[in-house]
Amino acid sequence: MTKKVLKFGGTSVGSIERIKRVADIISREYKKGHKLIIVLSAMSGITNSLISKSKKISENFDARELDVLLSTGEQESISLLAGALVSKGLKAKSWLNWQIPILTSGEHGNARIINLNKEKINKFLEDGGIAILPGFQGISENGDVTTTGRGGSDATAVAIAKLFETDTCEIFTDVDGIYSSDPNKIPVAKKIDKISYEEMLELSSLGAKVMQPSAVQTAMMYQIPLHVKSTFTNREGTKIFSEESINYDKVVTGVAYSKDEAKITLQGVDDKPGVAADIFSPLSEKQINIDMVIQNISIDGKKTDLTFTVKRSDLGKSMDLIEKNKKIKFSNLSFNEKVSKISVVGAGMVATPGVTYKMFKALAEERINILAISTSEIKISVIINEDDTLKAIKKLHSEFKLD
Numbered sequence: 001m002t003k004k005v006l007k008f009g010g011t012s013v014g015s016i017e018r019i020k021r022v023a024d025i026i027s028r029e030y031k032k033g034h035k036l037i038i039v040l041s042a043m044s045g046i047t048n049s050l051i052s053k054s055k056k057i058s059e060n061f062d063a064r065e066l067d068v069l070l071s072t073g074e075q076e077s078i079s080l081l082a083g084a085l086v087s088k089g090l091k092a093k094s095w096l097n098w099q100i101p102i103l104t105s106g107e108h109g110n111a112r113i114i115n116l117n118k119e120k121i122n123k124f125l126e127d128g129g130i131a132i133l134p135g136f137q138g139i140s141e142n143g144d145v146t147t148t149g150r151g152g153s154d155a156t157a158v159a160i161a162k163l164f165e166t167d168t169c170e171i172f173t174d175v176d177g178i179y180s181s182d183p184n185k186i187p188v189a190k191k192i193d194k195i196s197y198e199e200m201l202e203l204s205s206l207g208a209k210v211m212q213p214s215a216v217q218t219a220m221m222y223q224i225p226l227h228v229k230s231t232f233t234n235r236e237g238t239k240i241f242s243e244e245s246i247n248y249d250k251v252v253t254g255v256a257y258s259k260d261e262a263k264i265t266l267q268g269v270d271d272k273p274g275v276a277a278d279i280f281s282p283l284s285e286k287q288i289n290i291d292m293v294i295q296n297i298s299i300d301g302k303k304t305d306l307t308f309t310v311k312r313s314d315l316g317k318s319m320d321l322i323e324k325n326k327k328i329k330f331s332n333l334s335f336n337e338k339v340s341k342i343s344v345v346g347a348g349m350v351a352t353p354g355v356t357y358k359m360f361k362a363l364a365e366e367r368i369n370i371l372a373i374s375t376s377e378i379k380i381s382v383i384i385n386e387d388d389t390l391k392a393i394k395k396l397h398s399e400f401k402l403d
Helices: 016-031 046-057 063-070 072-087 118-126 152-163 197-205 213-222 275-285 312-324 347-351 355-365 386-399
Strands: 003-008 035-040 092-094 102-105 112-116 130-134 137-139 145-147 168-173 194-196 226-230 238-241 254-270 293-295 303-311 332-345 372-376 379-385
Touching: 003 016, 003 152, 016 035, 016 072, 035 072, 035 118, 035 152, 046 063, 046 072, 063 072, 063 145, 072 092, 072 130, 112 152, 118 130, 130 152, 137 152, 152 168, 152 213, 194 197, 197 213, 197 238, 197 254, 197 332, 254 275, 254 312, 254 386, 275 303, 275 312, 303 312, 312 332, 332 386, 355 379, 355 386, 379 386
Parallel strands: 003 035, 003 168, 035 130, 092 130, 102 137, 168 226, 194 238
Antiparallel strands: 102 112, 137 145, 226 238, 254 303, 254 332, 293 303, 332 379, 372 379
């Protein structure tokens, strides 16, 4: 008898009819003899609605109270699903985060699950029950409700799979797997049957929204097999596991993009040790993530230019911190928020020369200017003008024979 974690996203439980469909899926899995732990998101639209309400009170709504507010979304979905399963004659029970409890560390809005009380859940499973737990949330050591950030239900599911040492963690969503690019933008995008943790981590970090990066990272660290599938079709989905288990027939696995980018450039910065650290220190203190960084070669050995990218939502805060930073001097500060990041990802790139050239040549053929570049063993990312986004992903998808 295998033990499984099944996680259902907001669109999967977005209406009463969909919750009943999820109950049917769980019922089928239960009748196969599996012990099931279910993790749910709030119904689609609920979290955004709660955030909107908080902003009507204050744009700077208290972080602790916001976590309390947002955690109510999952309370609704888990109780409705438990009721649906009970009505089908199954033994099911929902738990709120504090009833288990699900223990977290870290700050409000960005907490991390560190442990939970397995005893009562395991006993319920042994008695033939189906345990239904809220995603996205937990409780801190001092008793405060905490949330794990947007998309945090994936991280909850993987953390629970680790803690309960389950055989697999299945992520149910509104798409039937991972695609070579966004199928809404690239109709010829192909579903990927198998993908490595490393590739999935890169794709999810680069804009592919099917899975949360921290969830993939945890699964990779503890070698937890993941299976992404649709709530609404019977297709096999995409399996995510170690690179050694995959036979690659393509150099590039997928093309990802993100429009949540902004580029900042400081001109005339002193070219000496410690300047970059002085620039980025206040940004780091405010939890602003720096992505690409480019520093021009100094011609005179005295002054240089430094360009970096941040999330678009962090642009205003970043500019303000730089302008107030007394430790640095520069002749000009500029930004461009009309940019996007385009990335090609593939474990097959490691042993294949010429991928960078092929990517740059393809973009040049479409007269797309590259504003910044970042590479790793299995990824090449570029910043381009936002207006060229669709043209770029179509060209690269075709160039690397992903159509």
